[in-house]
Amino acid sequence: MPRITPHDMRRTFNTLMLEAGVEKHVLQAMTGHSTDEMTIHYSHISLDYKSGALNRMIEHLGQTPG
Numbered sequence: 066m067p068r069i070t071p072h073d074m075r076r077t078f079n080t081l082m083l084e085a086g087v088e089k090h091v092l093q094a095m096t097g098h099s100t101d102e103m104t105i106h107y108s109h110i111s112l113d114y115k116s117g118a119l120n121r122m123i124e125h126l127g128q129t130p131g
Contacts (some may be wrong), residue, residue: 075096075107076107076108076109078096079092079096079104079107079108080108080109080110080111082095083108083110084110084111084114089101089104089105092104
């Protein structure tokens with residue numbers, strides 16, 4: 066069984082919060098990070114989330130102004 070560390074828990078929390086749409090500055094305040102870089106350091110955006118973002122951009126480009 067893999068060992069789960071506090072570091073793993075912190076990364077999971079940050080990643081899930083960002084993927085849930087929590088703004089970086091709010092997450093930064095919640096975690097006590099002093100910089101955006103540290104907040105991002107503790108985050109890993111999943112491939113599914115990246116794929117969804119790309120699909121939203123493609124859909125947006127396909128829309129014509131009303």
